[in-house]
Amino acid sequence: MKLSQIGEFSLLERLRNRFHARSRGLLLGIGDDAAVIKTAGNTLVTSDMMVEGVHFDLSWSTPFQLGFKLVSVNISDIYAMGGIPRYILLNFAAGKDCTMRFFEDFFDGIEYALKTYAVSLVGGDISASDRIMLSVTAIGSAKTIVRRRGARPGDKICVTGTLGDAACGLELLRRMKRTVDLEDTKKRHRSPLPWETAVSLMRRHLMPVARDPSAISGKATAMIDVSDGLLVDLGRLCRESGVGARVRIADVPRSDALKTAASSLGLSARALSLSGGEDYELLFTVSPKRKTYGICIGEITRSAGVEVIDDRGRRMNISHKGYQHFADQG
Amino acid sequence: MKLSQIGEFSLLERLRNRFHARSRGLLLGIGDDAAVIKTAGNTLVTSDMMVEGVHFDLSWSTPFQLGFKLVSVNISDIYAMGGIPRYILLNFAAGKDCTMRFFEDFFDGIEYALKTYAVSLVGGDISASDRIMLSVTAIGSAKTIVRRRGARPGDKICVTGTLGDAACGLELLRRMKRTVDLEDTKKRHRSPLPWETAVSLMRRHLMPVARDPSAISGKATAMIDVSDGLLVDLGRLCRESGVGARVRIADVPRSDALKTAASSLGLSARALSLSGGEDYELLFTVSPKRKTYGICIGEITRSAGVEVIDDRGRRMNISHKGYQHFADQG
Numbered sequence: 001m002k003l004s005q006i007g008e009f010s011l012l013e014r015l016r017n018r019f020h021a022r023s024r025g026l027l028l029g030i031g032d033d034a035a036v037i038k039t040a041g042n043t044l045v046t047s048d049m050m051v052e053g054v055h056f057d058l059s060w061s062t063p064f065q066l067g068f069k070l071v072s073v074n075i076s077d078i079y080a081m082g083g084i085p086r087y088i089l090l091n092f093a094a095g096k097d098c099t100m101r102f103f104e105d106f107f108d109g110i111e112y113a114l115k116t117y118a119v120s121l122v123g124g125d126i127s128a129s130d131r132i133m134l135s136v137t138a139i140g141s142a143k144t145i146v147r148r149r150g151a152r153p154g155d156k157i158c159v160t161g162t163l164g165d166a167a168c169g170l171e172l173l174r175r176m177k178r179t180v181d182l183e184d185t186k187k188r189h190r191s192p193l194p195w196e197t198a199v200s201l202m203r204r205h206l207m208p209v210a211r212d213p214s215a216i217s218g219k220a221t222a223m224i225d226v227s228d229g230l231l232v233d234l235g236r237l238c239r240e241s242g243v244g245a246r247v248r249i250a251d252v253p254r255s256d257a258l259k260t261a262a263s264s265l266g267l268s269a270r271a272l273s274l275s276g277g278e279d280y281e282l283l284f285t286v287s288p289k290r291k292t293y294g295i296c297i298g299e300i301t302r303s304a305g306v307e308v309i310d311d312r313g314r315r316m317n318i319s320h321k322g323y324q325h326f327a328d329q330g
Numbered sequence: 331m332k333l334s335q336i337g338e339f340s341l342l343e344r345l346r347n348r349f350h351a352r353s354r355g356l357l358l359g360i361g362d363d364a365a366v367i368k369t370a371g372n373t374l375v376t377s378d379m380m381v382e383g384v385h386f387d388l389s390w391s392t393p394f395q396l397g398f399k400l401v402s403v404n405i406s407d408i409y410a411m412g413g414i415p416r417y418i419l420l421n422f423a424a425g426k427d428c429t430m431r432f433f434e435d436f437f438d439g440i441e442y443a444l445k446t447y448a449v450s451l452v453g454g455d456i457s458a459s460d461r462i463m464l465s466v467t468a469i470g471s472a473k474t475i476v477r478r479r480g481a482r483p484g485d486k487i488c489v490t491g492t493l494g495d496a497a498c499g500l501e502l503l504r505r506m507k508r509t510v511d512l513e514d515t516k517k518r519h520r521s522p523l524p525w526e527t528a529v530s531l532m533r534r535h536l537m538p539v540a541r542d543p544s545a546i547s548g549k550a551t552a553m554i555d556v557s558d559g560l561l562v563d564l565g566r567l568c569r570e571s572g573v574g575a576r577v578r579i580a581d582v583p584r585s586d587a588l589k590t591a592a593s594s595l596g597l598s599a600r601a602l603s604l605s606g607g608e609d610y611e612l613l614f615t616v617s618p619k620r621k622t623y624g625i626c627i628g629e630i631t632r633s634a635g636v637e638v639i640d641d642r643g644r645r646m647n648i649s650h651k652g653y654q655h656f657a658d659q660g
Binding site for chain 2 (some may be wrong): 027028031032033034035036037038039040041042043044045046047048049051053054055076077078080081083087089090091093122123124125127128129130131133135137138139140142145147148149223224225240
């Protein structure tokens with residue numbers, strides 16, 4: 001069954017019934033010209049887009065994984081401000097030959113994400129397109145906002161988890177060129193790596209889980225989520241704060257799975273942990289006097305720029321281009 | 331100059347400088363993981379997408395017109411709830427060979443719309459894509475919400491202006507197949523119609539101005555904006571309210587330009603005013619006792635469905651499919 005056999009109005013009606021949200025503060029959800037929410041204090045809003053062939057590849061992403069990730073990526077931006085996510089709006093565009101199966105699986109992934117983050121889908125629209133185009137707006141609230149600006153010389157630089165996993169998982173998927181059932185523990189897919197190792201990395205790319213900042217946001221002086229790679233995102237935080245940073249390469253957390261995979265794939269785990277994108281860990285700075293939640297990877301410095309120090313304390317020479325749209329990737 | 335010669339980060343920096351918004355309630359605009367706004371009471375949120383080749387055609391839309399319309403369409407949804415628009419977030423995706431000229435003209439159109447509606451651009455993102463894909467989220471506030479639900483039998487049905495103009499303008503543009511400088515009053519483009527007539531209709535399609543509901547929202551029992559055509563949108567309002575409607579065809583407002591154009595193009599002005607989309611007039615219902623702002627075109631009835639009455643009081647036999655995505659258009 002294709003979407004074209006159902007029609008936009010029936011599809012919207014299905015979504016309205018499925019996501020008939022009841023949550024505190026929600027006065028009116030899907031089905032009118034706009035949703036109505038009750039807010040007080042600081043409201044956070046962020047919006048992102050995902051385009052087939054640019055942000056995702058259906059050769060290795062299932063619709064379920066795609067739906068989950070789309071929400072995670074936006075929730076991560078609310079978390080990165082120290083906020084609590086509350087609502088999302090979703091725009092979905094797909095070709096006329098898109099199947100109902102795809103549509104339902106995609107919205108299963110959305111629903112799973114809504115439950116994971118305790119948020120409600122309150123609006124958006126669906127339309128035809130020649131390829132899949134998605135956009136999400138996430139809305140949250142926060143008592144205390146943690147900005148990218150605010151890091152001070154001497155502050156510790158911390159992350160909430162291992163880096164480079166998602167980029168390594170993507171590389172694995174590129175080589176395997178097929179979708180993976182992440183929950184399938186019985187059937188062993190053919191993979192160049194032990195299956196548990198491979199799955200843990202691919203999961204980080206396919207279904208990243210945004211990190212709740214509630215243990216951090218009261219203490220952090222500045223914060224950002226790692227979407228484009230540690231060095232790029234740390235560079236952003238430093239530029240906004242008017243400071244620099246020194247990162248000790250040995251202290252950047254790398255998972256055992258990453259180390260195993262990188263050595264067997266001929267990749268550098270260190271390079272992946274510095275420049276690989278889409279880990280969606282939180283990167284934040286705290287006063288050196290504060291007890292630190294997270295893993296300390298370096299310090300904020302007075303001089304501009306991000307430098308990386310090797311095991312012997314020497315400054316490493318690294319080119320750290322992260323991903324950016326509209327640019328030839330080095 | 332192409333966007334690929336500038337790169338995403340520089341483009342974002344330009345936008346941040348250009349749209350450095352200062353407005354009441356805005357705590358943090360473009361440049362962090364999320365924007366921060368101060369809200370109180372009812373907050374309205376709505377999001378829409380526009381995809382090249384589906385929602386617009388660059389053979390006859392200029393980037394400036396496109397930017398303006400993208401904002402208008404979303405503001406119209408806030409107005410249709412009786413709200414006051416405050417902020418927008420914008421996602422912009424385009425091909426790598428998209429020119430800086432296009433980008434700047436598009437954002438000129440956005441800026442013109444921001445001024446028109448007194449709203450601020452506070453976030454969003456830009457990314458690469460193989461065609462132009464846009465989404466906007468609009469955020470507003472309202473003391474009193476006017477829903478689609480709420481119309482009662484006996485209520486008058488009113489609209490804020492003439493209908494069918496935008497659809498006729500689109501038909502003109504389809505035939506001319508080129509962009510039009512709507513401000514160009516000196517050079518006369520070749521057109522099958524007097525130029526002022528043609529321009530007024532094309533403007534309604536290319537640069538629709540959303541209707542401020544402040545004179546209406548205190549009185550209206552239900553409201554919607556006319557985006558997919560009078561009969562479709564009135565049908566939605568009726569379904570939500572659990573009522574029907576009787577529309578007098580003679581009372582549906584049609585502009586002189588529409589009448590002139592329709593007769594010379596061999597189209598039916600009446601059909602266009604009933605089924606033509608994208609006029610973005612407000613359609614609302616009010617108690618029969620209330621003095622009416624707007625043009626009364628009929629009454630709400632007890633029986634379900636929308637019927638149209640001709641000049642002699644007879645029920646007309648009309649097929650009123652409006653535009654819907656994922657459906658063969660009848």
